[in-house]
Amino acid sequence: MPLVKLNTPGGLTAPVADWPLLAEDAYVPPTGPVLVPLATWLAGRDTLKDRPDTGVWLAAGDDATALGDDLPAVVAIRFAAFTDGRGYSQARLLRERLGFTGELRAVGDVLVDQARFLTRSGFDAFQVAEGSDLVHFEAALGRFSVVYQAAADRATPVVALRHPSYWSAAE
Amino acid sequence: MYQYDTFDHQLLADRVAEFSDQVDRRLTGALTEDQFRPLRLMNGLYLEMHAYMLRVAIPYGVLSSRQLRGLAAVARTWDKGYGHFTTRQNIQFNWPRLTDVPAILQALADVEMHAIQTSGACIRNVTIDPFAGVAGDEIADPRPWAEIIRQWSTLHPEFTFLPRKFKIAISGAIEDRAAVRFHDIGLRVIRNDAGDLGFRVWVGGGLGRTPRVARELRPFLPAAQILGYLEAALRVYNLHGRRDNKYKARIKILVDEIGIDAYRDQVEAEWHAAGGPALVVPEAEIARVADFFAVPDYVTLPDATVELARWRGADSGFDAWMGTNILTHRAPGYAAVTVSLKPVGGIPGDITADQMDAMADLADRYSLGELRATKEQNLVLPNVRQDQLHALWSALRSLGLETANKGRVTDIISCPGQDYCSLANARSIPMAQEISRRFADRRRLDTLGPITLNVSGCINACGHHHVGNIGLLGVDKRGAEAYQLVLGGDAGEADSSIAQITGRAMTAEEAVDAVEVTAAVYLDRRQDAETFIQTFRRIGVTPFKEAIDAAR
Amino acid sequence: MTQQIVTASRLADGRVLFRAPEGWSTDIHDALVFTPEEAAAAVTRAQGEPTRVVGAYAVDVDDAGLPLLGRERIRVFGPTVAPYAAQLEA
Structure with a gap:
């Protein structure tokens, strides 16, 4: 399925080919592009981390913090069902706890109506259904001009807009 | 009460536009029903037995007269002229069209109301003591904290697709009137030895098919640190709560399975890793929100002892109402009044659009324009001058809203049951109506004293039968309605208990008779001025069981 | 012999519908009575009308064409309790 990426300020790229997800225990091809499971990455990190076209994909139950300091350039978090919200916490942990600055992809069952929650949690690339309407996706991204919470996207929460002096002192 | 600023208005406008777009996409087929269902639920829209049902949030139960008129307009314009107050301080409309929902949401937004997160696997409307800010036994007002949590x-x-719904309650008074130990997270306002404001944090309480009394997560959390701590507690739940079985997905099961100590360790570790105590709500924001809940300008008044005694002596109906429906107010000369939505034989929590408008007028005239919705499905006028109580009561009487039964056995809490709800196994409302008629006599009510009676139409327990002193649970017995009687539940923090089963499920008629038998056993066995629950705790369930079995 | 009707909710307003000779009807008296096999096929066909109906399913009925189960009868005839508004008028 194609992948779209988030551009600043908030637009989307045209769809590009996505990287395949390698199954658990599958043979790791000598070159990418490929996304390997967390266990594969942790076992072969010393060699895999130098491959620019090789990243990691996380299943919903994976511990994102296990990636530690040696981070790949691309991480994909797989939503087996869009109602399984573990990926949002995994994403925030990656961005805010581990300081991951690479590309964070939401793959699997990804709906346009999740777009805003995904970007706020730190995702910047999304797998979309073949032929899906990017206009809707972009509209969803731009839907909310106000946020009540600080999250991984660094959008300024309302409380900071209400009390600018407090916020600048805290920064 | 809280008033929206431009940011709050903007967010709500954005949300109305988003949901309107989602409705459009559903109607044109761009969204399947499977995709739309979680989205509409997140906005309080169910598809029930006969029609859609829209649940509108009344944030922590606080309602202005203007908002109540807004709700009346919704009932009149887009529904069948009535609404139903729920056990979670919300209101439901039973007959809206999907195609009208965008217009309804716009009308609600105009009075600073919405249906956001009144359903779905997300953080629901925060509930609190309906007497917040006016109760004589208050430690600190929970409303500013409820508003801060509402916004957060x-x-x-991160928390919109949780394993299951998540309910938070806050109690700020000595007596817990918010059932803090029966929520996913319960917060009890306290002060530590240094006099600092904070919360005692309870976790993993709940009803449903696995009722649990919450366990203590933290004895004291400084109040300003609440959001960072909640974020850690929710993150641990979001990552580790079960998702394989919806009946095991609530946080109470996670706490059961890993133990309260392991859960606490994970929350504390997560909280500290994320910044912990340094994550505070800015003082300026706490002050800004608290300002909306400042003590109003009460007139300096003496208690109206003499007039009230005279009116009570002259009018037995007023006397009865004063005896049950009034709570001591923090300000001398004032009273907090419960307006019972439990007339004899009525539908608990139902109110017509005309009654809503009339109540809004009475709130303006007698209660500084403010009302509260209670988890007991009644309304409260929180700020009534004692010397106007008789005039208020007279006005209520002309509306059929003067029922003197708060906290009595006919103040029945009931879910909509199978008359409306597609999850129900049996009807609830007719049971409530029949019990209400049987016990209508005022002397009988007074003799029985304080008793809570709760009816749920299925194991999901929206009627909170587990915490009723007397509870009825509707079950399906081979396609026929049947009811199980449970006894001894208590929602309050100090004496939290889950009701015990008395025996096999009965027919509706037998179940109502069993309630009569239960009342008779209590009257027979009570000592001195014992209440029902006190007698129950002393003698246990067995004498009740035996008498019920003997009568069948 | 088991007889069934097929019911669903109308997407636009959530009202109860019954499979009738000509599409769907809000009136139980228009409902077609099916064998279980025919009803299952009608339920499947209803999935082809996702912008019209939601949640189609088959219901066992008696010889008068009315549901056997209490729950389904309530769905056909509406709440058994009059809303408070109606009580006041009565």
Whole structure:
């Protein structure tokens, strides 16, 4: 399925080919592009981390913090069902706890109506259904001009807009 | 009460536009029903037995007269002229069209109301003591904290697809009137030895098919640190709560399975890793929100002892109402009044559009324009001058809203049951109606004294039968309605208990008779001025069981 | 012999519908009575009308064409309790 990426300020790229997800225990091809499971990455990190076209994909139950300091350039978090919200916490942990600055992809069952929650949690690339309407996706991204919470996207929460002096002192 | 600023208005406008777009996409087929269902639920829209049902949030139960008129307009314009107050301080409309929902949401937004997160696997409307800010036994007002949590939880990007729904309650008074130990997280306002304001944090309480009394997560959390701590507690739940079985997905099961100590360790570790105590709500924001809940300008008044005694002596109906429906107010000369939505034989919590408008007028005239919705499905006028109580009561009487039964056995809490709800196994409302008629006599009510009676139409327990002193649970017995009687539940923090089963499920008629038998056993066995629950705790369930079995 | 009707909710307003000779009807008296096999096929066909109906399913009925189960009868005839508004008028 194609992948779209988030551009600043908030637009989307045209769809590009996505990287395949390698199954658990599958043979790791000598070159990418490929996304390997967390266990594969942790076992072969010393060699895999130098491959620019090789990243990691996380299943919903994976511990994102296990990636530690040696981070790949691309991480994909797989939503087996869009109602399984573990990926949002995994994403925030990656961005805010581990300081991951690479590309964070939401793959699997990804709906346009999740777009805003995904970007706020730190995702910047999304797998979309073949032929899906990017206009809707972009509209969803731009839907909310106000946020009540600080999250991984660094959008300024309302409380900071209400009390600018407090916020600048805290920064 | 809280008033929206431009940011709050903007967010709500954005949300109305988003949901309107989602409705459009559903109607044109761009969204399947499977995709739309979680989205509409997140906005309180169910598809029930006969029609859609829209649940509108009344944030922590606080309602202005203007908002109540707004709700009346919704009932009149887009529904069948009535609404139903729920056990979670919300209101439901039973007959809206999907195609009208965008217009309804716009009308609600105009009075600073919405249906955001009134359903779905997300953080629900925060509930609190309906007498917050006016109760004589208050430690600190929970309303500012409820509003701060409301904003934080609204469209929270990380916690919108939790394993299951998540309910938070806050109690700020000595007596817990918010059932803090029966919520996913319960917060009890306290002060530590140094006099600092904070919360005792309870976790993992709940009803449903696995009722649990919450366990203590933290004895004291400084109040300003609440959001960072909640974020850690929710993150641990979001990552580790079960998702394989919806009946095991609530946080109470996670706490059961890993133990309260392991859960606490994970929350504390997560909280500290994320910044912990340094994550505070800015003092300026706490002050800004608290300002909306400042003590109003009460007139300096003496208690109206003499007039009230005279009116009570002259009018037995007023006397009865004063005896049950009034709570001591923090300000001398004032009273907090419960307006019972439990007339004899009525539908608990139902109110017509005309009654809503009339109540809004009475709130303006007698209660500084403010009302509260209670988890007991009644309304409260929180700020009534004692010397106007008789005039208020007379006005209520002309509306059929003067029922003197708060906290009595006919103040029945009931879910909509199978008359409306597609999850129900049996009807609830007719049971409530029949019990209400049987016990209508005022002397009988007074003799029985304080008793809570709760009816649920299925194991999901929206009627909170587990915490009723007397509870009825509707079950399906081979396609026929049947009811199980449970006894001894108590929602309050100090004496939290889950009701015990008395025996096999009965027919509706037998179940109502069993309630009569239960009352008779209590009257027979009570000592001195014992209440029902006190007698129950002393003698246990067996004497009740035996008498019920003997009568069948 | 088991007889069934097929019911669903109308997407636009959530009202109860019954499979009738000509599409769907809000009136139980228009409902077609099916064998279980025919009803299952009608339920499947209803999935082809996702912008019209939601949640189609088959219901066992008696010889008068009315549901056997209490729950389904309530769905056909509406709440058994009059809303408070109606009580006041009565």
